[in-house]
Amino acid sequence: MNGQGSESDVQMKVTVPVTVNGLKSACSQCNLLELCLPFGMSEHELNRLDDLVGARRKIKRQQNLYRAGDPFEAIYAIRAGSFKTDVLLEDGREQVTGFQMTGEILGLDGISAESHSCNAVALEDSEVCVIGYARLEELSREVEGLQHQFHKVMSREIVRDHGVMMLLGSMRAEERLAAFLLNLSQRFTARGFSAAEFNLRMTREEIGSYLGLKLETVSRAFSRFQEEGIVAVQQKHIRILDPGRLKKILQHQAGGR
Amino acid sequence: MNGQGSESDVQMKVTVPVTVNGLKSACSQCNLLELCLPFGMSEHELNRLDDLVGARRKIKRQQNLYRAGDPFEAIYAIRAGSFKTDVLLEDGREQVTGFQMTGEILGLDGISAESHSCNAVALEDSEVCVIGYARLEELSREVEGLQHQFHKVMSREIVRDHGVMMLLGSMRAEERLAAFLLNLSQRFTARGFSAAEFNLRMTREEIGSYLGLKLETVSRAFSRFQEEGIVAVQQKHIRILDPGRLKKILQHQAGGR
DNA sequence: TGATGTGGTTGACGTGGATCAACGGCGCGC
């Protein structure tokens, strides 16, 4: 969940070297292109996106990018850092609905009601590209590739949510954690980081909320994995020693709620 | 989850009378317009949708509209009847990800990977409007209102999924069932049916899968509601006697996983 | 260097919902 190496990570960016460029916001110049909204667009189309990103915005750790109820005006592409999104119930219960990392899009929930329906909170000091929604719709009427990619991004979010529903609805605690770790690992890999070793940006409580478990249960599951030699856990630092076993945990073991 | 009164329902369509019209597929002639994709479009825009719906398709109870892995070519608007969508794990576990009724859109999951990622099964004999996806993208580049509505429909799906995640991740059994019943009631109301009295189209097992519970737990929760005079349950026939109590169950009661 | 706070681990115990099992109601085909 690291972007520009803001913390002492073991991972290394192996594919796309990151050179922070505060002046240029153009997607065509962005090294996250492959992971982000403009993925798969032609050079010609890409050049038309020059004014899609209105501005960059920096968000400090623990601060909100937006809150439930805020009027919806833009979606956000994560340029650096990471976020969580959550929904709150009146009685204070929190459900984390997702963790987002560089290149991923935030704010799609706001389109339906023209106001945001969840909170987005930075898990570390982060930076986002602000994509004005009116402009995005306008441009995606003209640029076919943009339209197509935008639809894919939304659809991917729906598919992802179904995966989480599967996890919450029919997996036991250790399966959920295994799925979570494998998912993170895969997303780190896509960003050129190590698949096996990374730092978590969220607390046990946030992981628990996401997985529908209490923090103690998350902690115990980590300990169990550690005992069994599947992962090495040191606070937020994770090393996956046996990804095969993790995958097996995911597949087998019937039962559970 | 009834559309055209195909089964002996107590509900009555009070707003929009339904006259089945097998010949005309045009959205502009459809009485479900208010609930469906073309909602909120101008008359002028509406007329441009004449060829959006390629064909109607009838699906018998228990049959699949599409399956996970099927190539994605179209999305579907439910014209009559109802569906469930589900995801299957290799080991056979099933997670129902949603129940859809008239006017609702199916198939959005397929856009991201150009193939469907879940199964859609008719809960009763049903009919859908087939909306070719290529044509939809084309037309929504030209018709602003269509583009806007389509985005809203996708976003609404994301918000809905977050609600289900909340439910699965942090509510106890009776809260889940209360949320489920209130949600159904509200959707029936939007369709001109009684908010208080309706027939379920799905089994206890399907409800359980959706809510992350076993069928016995669903059954017991129904019985408890019945004992307490909150609902009257007779197999699939439901009468909500005290919607206020249902809402209270939803709000209060901290704890749970 | 010690005080304070936040996050993580671990243990003992309680409980909500799963599991297993028996039975009843209802629709369907013969």
Next chain:
DNA sequence: GCGCGCCGTTGATCCACGTCAACCACATCA
């Protein structure tokens, strides 16, 4: 009109995970 199968209900028992509580690791700050 009867037998069969599916669906739903209910009871007894079990267990995975929640709850409560103590303690530890580490960071921040005075």
